[in-house]
Amino acid sequence: MLTKRIIACLDVRDGQVVKGVQFQELRHAGDPGELARRYNVEGIDEVVILDITATLEKRQAMARTIGAVAKEIFLPLTVGGGIRSEEDADAAVEAGADKVSLNTAALKNPSLITTLAKRYGSQAVIVAVDAKRRGDHFAVFVRSGTSDADRDAVEWARQAEAHGAGEILLTSMDRDGTRAGFDNEMTAAVSDAVNIPVIASGGAGTFDHFTDVFTQGHADAALAASIFHYAESSVADLKRHLRLHGIPVRL
Amino acid sequence: MIALVDYGAGNLTSVRKALTTLGAEFETPRDPSACTAAAGLIVPGVGNFAATAVLEGPWRDAIAAAVRRGTPLLGICVGMQWLFEGSDEAPGVHGLGVLPGQIQRLDGNAEQRLKIPHVGWNALDFRKPARLLAGLEPGAQVYFTHSFAAPVTSACAAATTHANTFASAVEDGNVFGVQFHPEKSSDAGLQILRNFLAIVKEAA
Numbered sequence: 042m043l044t045k046r047i048i049a050c051l052d053v054r055d056g057q058v059v060k061g062v063q064f065q066e067l068r069h070a071g072d073p074g075e076l077a078r079r080y081n082v083e084g085i086d087e088v089v090i091l092d093i094t095a096t097l098e099k100r101q102a103m104a105r106t107i108g109a110v111a112k113e114i115f116l117p118l119t120v121g122g123g124i125r126s127e128e129d130a131d132a133a134v135e136a137g138a139d140k141v142s143l144n145t146a147a148l149k150n151p152s153l154i155t156t157l158a159k160r161y162g163s164q165a166v167i168v169a170v171d172a173k174r175r176g177d178h179f180a181v182f183v184r185s186g187t188s189d190a191d192r193d194a195v196e197w198a199r200q201a202e203a204h205g206a207g208e209i210l211l212t213s214m215d216r217d218g219t220r221a222g223f224d225n226e227m228t229a230a231v232s233d234a235v236n237i238p239v240i241a242s243g244g245a246g247t248f249d250h251f252t253d254v255f256t257q258g259h260a261d262a263a264l265a266a267s268i269f270h271y272a273e274s275s276v277a278d279l280k281r282h283l284r285l286h287g288i289p290v291r292l
Numbered sequence: 293m294i295a296l297v298d299y300g301a302g303n304l305t306s307v308r309k310a311l312t313t314l315g316a317e318f319e320t321p322r323d324p325s326a327c328t329a330a331a332g333l334i335v336p337g338v339g340n341f342a343a344t345a346v347l348e349g350p351w352r353d354a355i356a357a358a359v360r361r362g363t364p365l366l367g368i369c370v371g372m373q374w375l376f377e378g379s380d381e382a383p384g385v386h387g388l389g390v391l392p393g394q395i396q397r398l399d400g401n402a403e404q405r406l407k408i409p410h411v412g413w414n415a416l417d418f419r420k421p422a423r424l425l426a427g428l429e430p431g432a433q434v435y436f437t438h439s440f441a442a443p444v445t446s447a448c449a450a451a452t453t454h455a456n457t458f459a460s461a462v463e464d465g466n467v468f469g470v471q472f473h474p475e476k477s478s479d480a481g482l483q484i485l486r487n488f489l490a491i492v493k494e495a496a
Contacts, residue, residue, distance in 0.1 A: 042414065042415065042453070043406070043410065043412050043413070043414045043436075043454050044412060044413045044414065044433065045412075046412050046413065081478065086412070086413055086435075111305075111306070111309065112309075114478075115306070115309075115310055115313075115475060115476060115477065115478050115479075115481060115482055116435070116476055116478055117435060117437075117473075117476045118306075134303045134305065135303075135305070137305050137306070137309070139303075139306060139476060161303065161338070161339065162338045162339030162340065163339075163409065164338060164339070164409060164411065164437040164438070165303075165338065165339075207409060207411070207437075208411065232405075236400070236402075236407050236408065237407060237409070238407055238409075238411050238412070259405060261407065261411070261412070262412070291413040291433040
């Protein structure tokens with residue numbers, strides 16, 4: 042049986058892992074290679090590196106970070122943040138990424154999804170959707186959550202799939218860093234609307250939050266950062282908890 | 293020396309990294325004639341079966357000749373699918389045809405939320421004793437990402453179920469294949485690659 046995936050996210054700035062609350066107030070959380078090594082030992086299923094201050098000058102530094110993480114793990118590695126062109130994606134793949142995650146660039150230019158899916162296969166292209174609740178729907182934000190894209194998250198996820206995306210990484214901006222639990226309603230709305238896997242992100246605070254996002258949120262995978270970074274809870278403990286609650290996981 | 297066949301289907305970085313970590317001597321030859329001297333062959337691949345079309349002709353002939361001489365061959369993902377006769381994904385493109393059968397699309401199951409592509413960690417159900425799977429626990433989990441898969445035939449060493457049951461590992465003489473990505477399957481995956489390297493050493 043296909044297991045539910047637990048994914049660790051490393052938000053990287055200047056070669057260091059940082060973590061914020063609702064996309065703000067960043068604080069340091071450690072060395073990317075070191076964290077990746079620990080997560081691998083604990084049984085993480087995948088690792089995502091998000092370059093949260095992607096600028097042209099820093100791209101080479103990012104390649105070094107990707108290489109340092111790739112060296113530590115034999116697991117699927119996704120790189121996102123600032124991937125705006127085929128060249129950016131090539132650089133990430135060359136450095137050791139198995140998948141790239143597109144966000145702002147995909148919304149601006151959906152044909153980039155198709156181009157990369159043709160080049161590397163759909164399995165290598167994740168479309169990241171950052172969304173906030175607004176009334177009875179979910180509004181998409183871009184540019185690291187600073188700009189309203191005037192799009193509905195469910196509709197955009199469907200289109201991303203049609204353009205060739207292999208997975209959707211759905212982040213609740215309302216819940217990001219709050220540890221109040223995933224937005225299960227939003228996750229289910231998107232997951233039920235597409236045929237590709239949906240990775241839920243934003244709000245993980247307790248083990249039960251993960252159980253809920255798999256049962257109520259219909260997520261195929263769950264991504265978290267802070268709950269793992271500060272060694273409060275191990276991935277292994279989380280997986281044992283999930284299995285105890287009937288969620289299939291790799292142990 | 294192992295020949296890692298690079299036919300432009302996706303990126304070989306993680307396969308290279310895994311082989312390097314395991315101390316394997318390998319190269320990615322530009323010319324198919326290198327298959328003659330190779331102690332083992334690895335055909336990787338992600339994406340679409342159609343990409344294997346570039347192997348038609350000299351590469352295919354060289355690899356087929358090496359297989360006939362008993363050179364161990366490991367196909368990974370689309371590389372495993374290519375060992376069969378063909379795929380519904382790219383009807384005009386012939387596989388190597390050293391294993392009988394046709395690659396077919398997985399059905400999925402909307403009601404049970406079994407989505408296609410099949411992405412993630414799933415279990416190996418061992419079907420026969422296999423050198424490629426030596427040292428693995430029954431039910432070992434490995435990382436898959438694919439929409440098409442091989443039928444369960446006598447070559448099937450391990451099967452996996454995702455709505456359909458398909459061959460996730462094959463072994464027939466010195467022909468081996470895995471539908472999953474050993475290079476991304478942590479310790480279980482590295483063990484499989486280590487097994488293949490041992491088989492290559494023995495055959496040399």
